[in-house]
Amino acid sequence: MHKLILEENSCTDNLLPFTATRSVLDIRMGILTFREKWTQLLGSEYFELGNGPALPANCLPTRVLAARVREECARGPLGQAAIDRLITHGRLIRFPWHIFQHNAEALLEDFDLLTAGRSSQPIPRFVQAICPDAVFIEEGARLGPCILNASTGPVYIARDAEIMEGSLIRGPFAACEGAVVKMGAKIYGATTLGPGVTTGGELKNVVIFGYSNKGHDGYLGDSVIGEWCNLGAGTSVSNLKNNAGEIRVWHPASREYLSAGIKCGLLMGDYSRAAINTSFDTGTVVGVCCNIFGGLPPKYVPDFSWGKDGSIRYDWDKAVRDIGNWKKLKHRSLTDSEILALKHIFEQQ
Numbered sequence: 450m451h452k453l454i455l456e457e458n459s460c461t462d463n464l465l466p467f468t469a470t471r472s473v474l475d476i477r478m479g480i481l482t483f484r485e486k487w488t489q490l491l492g493s494e495y496f497e498l499g500n501g502p503a504l505p506a507n508c509l510p511t512r513v514l515a516a517r518v519r520e521e522c523a524r525g526p527l528g529q530a531a532i533d534r535l536i537t538h539g540r541l542i543r544f545p546w547h548i549f550q551h552n553a554e555a556l557l558e559d560f561d562l563l564t565a566g567r568s569s570q571p572i573p574r575f576v577q578a579i580c581p582d583a584v585f586i587e588e589g590a591r592l593g594p595c596i597l598n599a600s601t602g603p604v605y606i607a608r609d610a611e612i613m614e615g616s617l618i619r620g621p622f623a624a625c626e627g628a629v630v631k632m633g634a635k636i637y638g639a640t641t642l643g644p645g646v647t648t649g650g651e652l653k654n655v656v657i658f659g660y661s662n663k664g665h666d667g668y669l670g671d672s673v674i675g676e677w678c679n680l681g682a683g684t685s686v687s688n689l690k691n692n693a694g695e696i697r698v699w700h701p702a703s704r705e706y707l708s709a710g711i712k713c714g715l716l717m718g719d720y721s722r723a724a725i726n727t728s729f730d731t732g733t734v735v736g737v738c739c740n741i742f743g744g745l746p747p748k749y750v751p752d753f754s755w756g757k758d759g760s761i762r763y764d765w766d767k768a769v770r771d772i773g774n775w776k777k778l779k780h781r782s783l784t785d786s787e788i789l790a791l792k793h794i795f796e797q798q
Contacts, residue, residue: 451522453487453496456503462702463543464507466718466736467658467675469752469794473506474498477643477658478548479555480563480605480623483510489562490515495522502529508539509551511558545716545734546698546709548673549654553602553639556621560585560603572597583620590624593632602638610642631664643676645779653688654712658719660779672714675737677775681725688714690731698732699749718752720772720791737794738768753795765795 457473467476474484481489487496487510498506504527508514517538521531542548563585570586572578575594583599586592590606593614597604602621606612610624613632621638624630628642631649640652643659650663653670657663661674665682672686689712690696696713697706709732717735724742735741736752743757753763769791773783 450495450519451526452494453491453518453522454499454501454503454527455487455496455506455508456500457498457506458500460505460507460541460543463700464545465701466716466734466752467545467548467673469737470675470719470790472498476507476542476548477641478509478542478552478656479557479559479641480607480625481559483507486510486559486562487515491518502527502532504532504535504539505541507542508536509542509555511539512562514539544698544700544707544709545673546671546713548656549639549671550710552641552654552656553621556605556623556639556641557602559623560605560621563605595630625659655714660776660781670714671712672716674715674717675719675721677720677772678717679722679775681723681727683726684723684729685727686714686729686733687731688712696732699734701734701749720768720775721750722775738763738772738791740768740771751798753798762798765792768795 460473461468475482490510517535521527570588572581572584573592576592577596578584580599583603584597586606587608589608591611595612595616598619601619604620605623607624607626609626610628612630615633616630618636619638622640624642625644627645629647634649635651637653639654641656642648643657645660646657647662647664650666651668655669655672657674659676661676661678663669663680667683667685669686670688693711696709698709698713700707713732715729715733718737720737721735721739727741728745730748733748735750739750739754740763746757750759755761755763776783
């Protein structure tokens with residue numbers, strides 16, 4: 450089979466702040482990243498990033514799309530006409546808010562992909578499961594007495610994930626490897642907790658990429674949170690205007706506000722943090738490596754901001770030190786390649 454070529458140059462800027470620190474293929478939606486989806490669907494040897502006639506990397510991988518790719522590749526190398534046909538069978542994730550808006554679709558697709566032909570671990574007798582056939586628990590997951598309601602979508606709990614006692618979870622929902630849901634959390638679908646995420650309080654329609662914390666009370670809805678972020682105790686996010694009107698979100702690439710519909714909360718880039726009791730307005734965008742504290746932040750906080758309003762720049766040495774400290778809490782360390790990538794972002798400001 451000929452290879453599928455994916456290109457990301459046309460879509461990287463539109464998906465900031467999340468693509469400032471990662472390839473488009475490493476965006477997580479549903480359960481898997483785009484790269485992991487293509488690996489499951491085609492095999493890692495049958496796709497690569499490149500130029501020329503290529504499928505946009507922000508095209509959400511699905512089984513239907515993969516089947517069309519195989520058909521087209523069987524005929525020969527993919528030309529522009531074939532690419533155009535493939536795009537009609539896919540969904541383009543053009544803007545950051547599309548990540549949470551289409552997360553339910555991605556979650557259902559990934560659940561079926563990962564669980565086909567497999568059996569779940571037994572649901573513990575002290576767990577109340579509604580529609581248990583749509584609940585899948587990987588080996589090594591730990592569950593306390595909780596409620597898993599899969600009547601509105603499947604519930605997937607990965608290896609080494611933990612759902613503590615008193616948690617109320619309504620699907621579609623995924624807790625990836627090592628994720629933790631703390632006691633008494635209330636989570637509505639479609640919500641994805643990436644690897645190593647810790648969460649508590651109330652969430653609805655949220656995607657958290659990985660290793661971030663929203664561990665305490667406070668509301669987070671219709672939002673996307675990058676990796677290695679922390680939302681302090683009592684932090685809450687508005688996802689709906691008081692007049693139920695259109696929410697316009699700052700789009701750095703086009704330098705204008707774009708419509709994100711009537712529900713949009715917080716879009717926070719990697720390595721950013723908010724102090725206790727921070728309140729985020731509807732449609733707030735926070736860049737990479739921001740330390741936010743005090744008052745109500747503006748609707749756009751640039752990369753490497755310090756304080757509440759983005760007017761003060763985070764000192765480089767302090768920023769690297771602080772990221773390293775947060776990583777140590779999860780037994781990780783900041784790599785040389787991560788430092789180089791962050792330095793590039795810092796120098797662009």
